[in-house]
Amino acid sequence: xxxxxxxxxxxxxxxxxxxxxxxxxxxxxxxxxxxxxxxxxxxxxxxxxxxxxxxxxxxxxxxxxxxxxxxxxxxxxxxxxxxxxxxxxxxxxxxxxxxxxxxxxxxxxxxxxxxxxxxxxxxxxxxxxxxxxxxxxxxxxxxxxxxxxxxxxxxxxxxxxxxxxxxxxxxxxxxxxxxxxxxxxxxxxxxxxxxxxxxxxxxxxxxxxxxxxxxxxxxxxxxxxxxxxxxxxxxxxxxxxxxxxxxxxxxxxxxxxxxxxxxxxx
Amino acid sequence: xxxxxxxxxxxxxxxxxxxxxxxxxxxxxxxxxxxxxxxxxxxxxxxxxxxxxxxxxxxxxxxxxxxxxxxxxxxxxxxxxxxxxxxxxxxxxxxxxxxxxxxxxxxxxxxxxxxxxxxxxxxxxxxxxxxxxxxxxxxxxxxxxxxxxxxxxxxxxxxxxxxxxxxxxxxxxxxxxxxxxxxxxxxxxxxxxxxxxxxxxxxxxxxxxxxxxxxxxxxxxxxxxxxxxxxxxxxxxxxxxxxxxxxxxxxxxxxxxxxxxxxxxxxxxxxxxxxxxxxxxxxxxxxxxxxxxxxxxxxxxxxxxxxxxxxxxxxxxxxxxxxxxxxxxxxxxxxxxxxxxxxxxxxxxxxx
Amino acid sequence: xxxxxxxxxxxxxxxxxxxxxxxxxxxxxxxxxxxxxxxxxxxxxxxxxxxxxxxxxxxxxxxxxxxxxxxxxxxxxxxxxxxxxxxxxxxxxxxxxxxxxxxxxxxxxxxxxxxxxxxxxxxxxxxxxxxxxxxxxxxxxxxxxxxxxxxxxxxxxxxxxxxxxxxxxxxxxxxxxxxxxxxxxxxxxxxxxxxxxxxxxxxxxxxxxxxxxxxxxxxxxxxxxxxxxxxxxxxxxxxxxxxxxxxxxxxxxxxxxxxxxxxxxxxxxxxxxxxxxxxxxxxxxx
Numbered sequence: 001x002x003x004x005x006x007x008x009x010x011x012x013x014x015x016x017x018x019x020x021x022x023x024x025x026x027x028x029x030x031x032x033x034x035x036x037x038x039x040x041x042x043x044x045x046x047x048x049x050x051x052x053x054x055x056x057x058x059x060x061x062x063x064x065x066x067x068x069x070x071x072x073x074x075x076x077x078x079x080x081x082x083x084x085x086x087x088x089x090x091x092x093x094x095x096x097x098x099x100x101x102x103x104x105x106x107x108x109x110x111x112x113x114x115x116x117x118x119x120x121x122x123x124x125x126x127x128x129x130x131x132x133x134x135x136x137x138x139x140x141x142x143x144x145x146x147x148x149x150x151x152x153x154x155x156x157x158x159x160x161x162x163x164x165x166x167x168x169x170x171x172x173x174x175x176x177x178x179x180x181x182x183x184x185x186x187x188x189x190x191x192x193x194x195x196x197x198x199x200x201x202x203x204x205x206x207x208x209x210x211x212x213x214x215x216x217x218x219x220x221x222x223x224x225x226x227x228x229x230x231x232x233x234x235x236x237x238x239x240x241x242x243x244x245x246x247x248x249x250x251x252x253x254x255x256x257x258x259x260x261x262x263x264x265x266x
Numbered sequence: 267x268x269x270x271x272x273x274x275x276x277x278x279x280x281x282x283x284x285x286x287x288x289x290x291x292x293x294x295x296x297x298x299x300x301x302x303x304x305x306x307x308x309x310x311x312x313x314x315x316x317x318x319x320x321x322x323x324x325x326x327x328x329x330x331x332x333x334x335x336x337x338x339x340x341x342x343x344x345x346x347x348x349x350x351x352x353x354x355x356x357x358x359x360x361x362x363x364x365x366x367x368x369x370x371x372x373x374x375x376x377x378x379x380x381x382x383x384x385x386x387x388x389x390x391x392x393x394x395x396x397x398x399x400x401x402x403x404x405x406x407x408x409x410x411x412x413x414x415x416x417x418x419x420x421x422x423x424x425x426x427x428x429x430x431x432x433x434x435x436x437x438x439x440x441x442x443x444x445x446x447x448x449x450x451x452x453x454x455x456x457x458x459x460x461x462x463x464x465x466x467x468x469x470x471x472x473x474x475x476x477x478x479x480x481x482x483x484x485x486x487x488x489x490x491x492x493x494x495x496x497x498x499x500x501x502x503x504x505x506x507x508x509x510x511x512x513x514x515x516x517x518x519x520x521x522x523x524x525x526x527x528x529x530x531x532x533x534x535x536x537x538x539x540x541x542x543x544x545x546x547x548x549x550x551x552x553x554x555x556x557x558x559x560x561x562x563x564x565x566x567x568x569x570x571x572x573x574x575x576x577x578x579x580x581x582x583x584x585x586x587x588x589x590x591x592x593x594x595x596x597x598x599x600x601x602x603x604x605x606x607x608x609x610x611x612x613x614x615x616x617x618x
Numbered sequence: 619x620x621x622x623x624x625x626x627x628x629x630x631x632x633x634x635x636x637x638x639x640x641x642x643x644x645x646x647x648x649x650x651x652x653x654x655x656x657x658x659x660x661x662x663x664x665x666x667x668x669x670x671x672x673x674x675x676x677x678x679x680x681x682x683x684x685x686x687x688x689x690x691x692x693x694x695x696x697x698x699x700x701x702x703x704x705x706x707x708x709x710x711x712x713x714x715x716x717x718x719x720x721x722x723x724x725x726x727x728x729x730x731x732x733x734x735x736x737x738x739x740x741x742x743x744x745x746x747x748x749x750x751x752x753x754x755x756x757x758x759x760x761x762x763x764x765x766x767x768x769x770x771x772x773x774x775x776x777x778x779x780x781x782x783x784x785x786x787x788x789x790x791x792x793x794x795x796x797x798x799x800x801x802x803x804x805x806x807x808x809x810x811x812x813x814x815x816x817x818x819x820x821x822x823x824x825x826x827x828x829x830x831x832x833x834x835x836x837x838x839x840x841x842x843x844x845x846x847x848x849x850x851x852x853x854x855x856x857x858x859x860x861x862x863x864x865x866x867x868x869x870x871x872x873x874x875x876x877x878x879x880x881x882x883x884x885x886x887x888x889x890x891x892x893x894x895x896x897x898x899x900x901x902x903x904x
Contacts, residue, residue, distance in 0.1 A: 006710055013707055017729055020740035020780070023750070027743060081636040088624045100636075103644055105834075107841030107885070109858035110651075110878045113865055117654050117875065118647035137643045149792075156620050160318055161351035163338040164422075165365035165412070169619050171339075175367070179355045198733030201843050201858075205865070215735045219844060222739060231743075234736045241731035242724060249720045258723065259792025260712070 021238060028231035046232040056229060059217040063197050066128065066213060070135035071143075071192035075185060077136065078143035083177075086151035097148075104141035111138055112205040119206055126210040134206045135196045142195065143188030149259055150184030151177075187248055187257045194241045268329045269293040270315065270420065270452070275324035277310055284310040286477040288324075292454070292469070297446050299463035300456045302473035303500070308456045309348075309424055311473070315454065316422055317341050328419065344413030345422040348429075350405055352397045352412075358384070359393035362412045369416070383411040386445070403434050410442070414449065421446070421453040427462070439466050460501050464489070472497050489544075494616050498542040505548065505586050507541045508618065517541055517615060520584050524559050527610040530617065538618040545589035547612035550577050550596040551605045559613075561586065561606045565598050579606050655875035665872050673876035682860070682877070686884065689840060689856040696778045697835040701828060703779075704786035705794075709820060711787070712795040730784035738848035741777045742768055745849075774850035778842055782835045789834050793827035833889050840885055857881050 031041030050056050081100055085093050103111055115134040119125045154177065162172045200215040208216055214237075218230050248254055270292040277285040285307040292298050300308035313319045315326060317338035326334045333341070344365075353361050360367075362383050363376035371379075377393070384390050387407035392400070400408065406426065413421060423442075427435045443466050446453045457463055463470050464485040471482045474496045481493040492498035495506055509519035511533055517524050519541055526541075533539075554562045563581030570576075575595045577588045586606045590596065598604045624630060655673055657665040711722050732740070744750050745767035752764040767773055801823060805815040821828065843858040857877065865874035 009706065010710060013703065014725075016780070017725065017783070019751075020737070020744050021729075023743050024740045077636045077639050080632040084632045084636075087620055087622075088629065089621045090624065096633075096637075099640055099644075105837060106882065107837065107858060109841055109843055109861050110882055113861065113874060113878050114644075114647035114651040116865065117650045117871065118643070121650060133643055137640065140640070155349060155351060157347045157349050157351040158353060159619055160338070161345065161347055161412075162353075162364070162368075163318070163619060164316055164341070164343060164345040166339050166342075166368040166416075167364075168339045171368055172619060175364075176353060194727075194731040195733075198731060198736065200733055200735050201862070205862070215733050218739065219735045222735070222742075222848065230739055234732070234740065237736070238728050238732065242728040245724045245727040249724050254720050254723050255716060255795065258788065260795035 021235075024231045024234050027228055028235050030228055030231075033228060046228040047236070049229050050232050050236065053229075056217065056233070059212045059214045060233075062128065062211055063214040066131050066135055066203070066211075067193045067196035069132045070139060070196050071189045073132065073136035074139045074192045075143045075189045077140050078147055078188065079181075079185065082144055082147040082151055083173075085148070097144075100144045101141045103138045108138070108201045112202040115202060116205045126207050128207065128211045131203050131207045131211055131213070134202050135199060138199070138202050139192040139195060142191040143185065146184045146188035146191065146257065147181060149257075150181040153256070154180055183252050183257060187252070190244050190248060194244060197237060197240075267291070271325075271327040272311075272315075273325045273327065275311070275314065275326070276322045277307070277314060277319065278322045283477050285314070285321075288479050290471065290479060290482060292452065294452050295450045296468040297443065297453045297466060298455070298469045298471065299467040300454060300471050300473060301458070301460055301463040301500075303458060303475060306473040306475055307477040308458075308471075308473050312422055312424055312454060312456050315420065316343055316345050341420075342416060342418050343420040343422055344416070344418035346409045346413050346424065346426045348425045350409040350426070352405060352408060354397055356397065357393070358389070358395045358397065358400070358408050361397065361408055362393075362415055364412065365415045379415060380411075383415055384408075386414075387411045387441075402430055403438065406430065406438060410445070414451070417449075418451065421449075421451045423453070423455040425456055425458070427457075428459075435462075442466065464501070472500065474500075491614055492542060492616065495540050495542070495618070498540075498614065498616060502544065503587070504542045504544055507543070507584060507586070509539055509541055511535050511537045511539050511615070515610075517613075520561065520582050522559075522561050524608055524613060525610045526613050526615055529615055533615070540616045540618050541608075542614040542616055543608055543612050545576065545587045547609060548586060548588035549607040549609075550579065550588045550590075550598060551607060552596060552598050552602065553605070554603050555605045557605075557607070559608045559610060561608065563604065563606065565600050565602045565604050568598070568600055577604075579604060581606065651875045652879055654872055655879050657872045657875075659870055659872045673872045674880070676873055677876060677880055685855065685857050685860050686881070688854070689858075689881075690884070690888070692775065692778065692854075692856065693836050693839040696775060696782055696839045697832045699775070699779050700782045700786040700835045701790075701832050704783060704790060704831070705821070705828060706816070708787045708790040708794050709816075712791065712797070713799075726784045726787055729780075730788070732781075734781060734842065734844040735848075737777055737781045738845050741773065741780065742848055745773050745776075768849050769851045769854070771850065771854060774846060774854050777845045777849045778839050781842070781845065782838050785838060786831055786835050789831045790824075790827060793824055797824065829892060833892050836892070837885060837889065840881075 026039050028046055029042045029044070030039040031043035031045070050060070078100070081096065085097060115130075115137075116125070119130045119134075124130050158176060159172055162176050167175065198215055199213075200219060203211070203213045204216055214233065218233060221227060221230055245254070248257070270290075272288050272290045275285055275288040276283075288311065300311060302308045310319065314321050317333070317336055317340070321334060324334075325332055353364070356364070359377060359380040363371075363380040366376045366379055380393055381390070384393055387410055389404060389407050389411070392404065397405070397408070409426065427438050430438060439462060442455075455463075455466065467485060469482060470485050470488055472480045472488065474480045481488055481497050483491075488497060488501055492501060492504070498504045498506060507519045509517045509524070511529070512518040512523065512535060515526050515529055517526055517539055524541065561579075561581040561584070563579045563584075563586070565577060566580040566585075567578035568575065569578070570592075572592075575590050575592060577590070577596065577598065579586045579588065588606060596604070653667075654665065656669045656671070658668045658670055659665050659673070711719055714722070747764050747766040750764065750767065752761055752767065755761040756764050797820065802815045802819050805819045806812070810818065840856070841858055842856055843862060846855045846859055861874050861877045861881070864870045864877060
């Protein structure tokens, strides 16, 4: 494939991927309260409003709290599961793994509906912890997949070497396995965090009328009245995601965390 | 009886036999090599000793104590793996002192010991270096230093030098041997390179494709008196001539009678045998000379490699190779008629 | 220590918490939903436990059938588009220098973090009259007047593909980055042009990954709920919209549950079929 053709292709994809972001950032900086591009004068008032208006601050706070707790909870479920599947050979390994990835692989509306029936039945519909738990289960897949990748990358001989040096299975876990899997735990957790911040349908179905998360607020705004604050929220979240993954990319090995093997230096 | 004893060891992985009926006694303080072709079970045997696998049958005893069912982490052995298995998330010093850390030694003692070991393997100064920054030879030494940290009872190495280039490999072989002699630790090294085994070890255990031990002896003994045709063929090069025993000290090969200095015990006449003789023991004389222990034939090929000369003789369909120094080179060329002399003391008779 | 059979009850200890959590908070809700699909609906939003097939019978409406077909259609189309663009794209990325790869990956992950709502919002802006692409075209002289390009089928398709694209890349990244670079090189030394090499060697050896990516995107886009409402007209609304509508606005949980179960079964069948076709091809050629 000739270089220029390739570069045109990549340029096109880049344009299409970043196009919406460019428009949205432009709109977020618009001085007037209209969805115009190019902006009719630059202003940061929408960002200010985001940080000062309660109607936005509360959903932001809710989203952050839910994202934080659910990603940690998801991690707590994924880690022992991935560890068990890596360490032991059982005939139901496939079934367990499928169970772990099902919540995310099913169409979200179905999972959301399931959660709704559940919480309504046991009577806790509308409480924030239901969103936390539902998100945790929904996003378990992400740390499960990344951590499994991490375990896969551990050479068995390393574990055996540790054993020959006197480490029993607990010590091996503590000194060898956990440190080696930690980057994958962090990336899986970060993934779940970012996705939880942006998740709509599960949050809506489970406690949407009482616990307003940011995506719910945005969708409501879309329906009932535009305001460029939505644009500034979008940009803030994109920047947040870029920051988180940028940090991982800077201090960690992002290609390896996403599944690449250790190649020779290019 | 001190030392390591393996009694009736079998190891199967499902239907696959890895190790068959091994009985060995390995004395203390020696450098021992497990030698054999790929798939012969030598690595499995090492792993059984290390406690990483359990034998399907049999016992392992260390100084009379049964250690068969003791798992790897309870032994005090040091092991170097083929991939070296250095911990990527630790520095050199942390790797080397790992076994001390596991035994809850205090930090300064750990560091001190790590420094001692690194001095021993000539890597002083690298204690805080990261594993990813080391060269192949350096990683080798770290792996060895790490295995020796707790002054192990057994020092086990699984083809540790196979990833090194030839020159470095030879240097490391020498260093390893000197290290072992200095520490006087019982060392078992697994290799498929017979030259490596022959140059480094006090004892060689030869295993064959049938997953059994064929011979255990000093390198020289194995070379001079191979126990069977497999060992004779695997170790060094050898002429293997089929024949029939025709007397108490005589074998007939291709119509010619060969006097043999030493025959295997209980050898009866008219038994099928193989005569093994090393090329450097075969003398070649120009023309067809009559005499004892001679075979006549034609020179089919001459190979001069500079440090030695190989002469291939075709004696009625039987190929005999002779090797000599350039000085002792016989005056023959391709196509000449010549005689191969097989001295009685150099002929080893093996049962077919 | 690794890959042994678990010995004794202690070994199963690590499994207790995750299975309990997944069991209580996933399997139970699911089972509950399946059960509810058989319950009797009471007007006013309640339902009484029972067993009847009314809800499933009520699925036989033209609306449901049409919506189901459309959902499957657009999911399949988006999957095809995403994989066709995503595969060569990911291939190029994996051949780049490490540093450049990281930059692309960060960009992808940032886009991936955008939720459906935001993607819908962003694309609605991009395709709007006042702030969108058409303004650019007018400026370039290609059009006379800016015009709204949404709601519409194309808008919805674009939006869904945009949403699913980063996932496609992420799923294709591990297998593509592990592709031995010697393979395409070998093909080229044997005389294959770069284009031919790409199709016969790269695509050929990664058939399974492509099928897996297709299935994943297909299932993913089946779940699109907000985009059809933001970027599409009512006739473009997918089954997910219908289900939520039944559950929340019509408060007809049993019907919603029945639709969901049916929906899931259909997609599972399709997924199984696709995987069988994918694997079948492999067997025939070896």
